[in-house]
Amino acid sequence: MQISMTINGTDVTREIEPRVLLVHFIRDDLRLTGTHWGCDTTNCGTCVVLMDGQPVKSCTVLAAMADGHTITTVEGLAHGATLDPVQQGFMEEHGLQCGFCTPGMMLTARALLDHNPHPEPLEIREAISGQICRCTGYATIVRSIQWAAEHPAGAAPETTTSESTEHEVHA
């Protein structure tokens, strides 16, 4: 069957088998391998992408179900050369170690902040509660998302270093 969707602002049309899952369509057909594929059982959340702005686990959505919808993957977060504040936050606050959970975490964070620009730490924890990180212990992920909430316009590269030092001293 033929499906079309807008992915990271680009319209794509492809011929697929109806049983193809969205995660494999994104990774294998579109070669956007930033979206990770982990548990395959709707538990780990590394496959999270935004569908019409809402986080969904793409291992449990058919590509056919995304026909006509708008998808954002981690590759679509940055605006040209400028990283999304969420991406900057993960750099500033060391929100990743191996990076496997990171694409899903960042997309959930983006959707959370779009919906609730000033989340409490508990609201952040709840938002990412369907996602597993085996490295960080979550604390730095929560801080990264808080950083993004505190810097909705991001930060200029030269000021980020001093700000982050300040932040670490006070944290």
Add this chain to the structure above:
Amino acid sequence: MQIPAPFDYVRASSVDNALALLDRHGAESRVVAGGHSLLPMMKLRLARPDWLIDINDLYELDYLLVDGPVLRIGAMTRHTTLLESDDVRRLFPIITDAEHVIADPIVRNRGTIGGSLCQADPAEDLSTVCHVLDAVAVVRGPAGERMLSMAEFHRGPYETAVAQNELLIEVRVPIRAGSGSAYEKVERRVGDWAVAAAGASVTLAADGTISKATVGLTAVGLDRNVTEVEAVLVGQVPTEQLFAEAGQLAADACDPLADQRGPIDYKRHLADELTRRVLRVACSRAAASVPDVTIQEG
């Protein structure tokens, strides 16, 4: 890598169209709503429909409507919508309590009340909630609409009264003055299915006595409400002693299996303890909606 067996896919454009498609493609066709129960089953090849009829475009079934003495919930209403609704929180906090612990926020963006009730998983939370609230299921098929009580709708684990060529359209929940409700679940980790859970709905009379009380249990082998508790609770003023008696009756009524979520005695203990807790909360919530009634301690 888990991939479903091959199937043909078609998107329904309306309820009538979905019913016509179910009719046309026959026994091996199935509707998919949120897909968060069906697709995992298809990936494990526990389900192998030849035709998948996608009903996600049926926005006409995505609504919450306070309509006189009932709350009408469209079958395509997502868990997230139920969780975030102020009307739901005000009228039926048991639904809000349950939604808070159903899966995780991302699964809740997709899963629907219709899919949950039709899946009828024994650990499924909204079935218990709908039983406790005396909800009515509106089912539509080629012969028109049927209204089913939850006892008629829910035939047992993974089994409902919805025929292959029918759709669950709406869930109707009666609104009762002076009522309070609550749900509590014990899970191994956030987002997991229940080890055990309990729900209660209580209506208080103007004199502070219980005029109606319903308790239901999840994941402990009881497909009906714990009807035994009604005789103990109705006509009484709520007390801890009464909640303890009800808890004991719930523990006796349930029939849990030992599995990786826990042994039988632990699950029975949870049925007892969770019944006490939800009755306590439901009574205090009901009291808050009835002037001059306070719940006695101890």
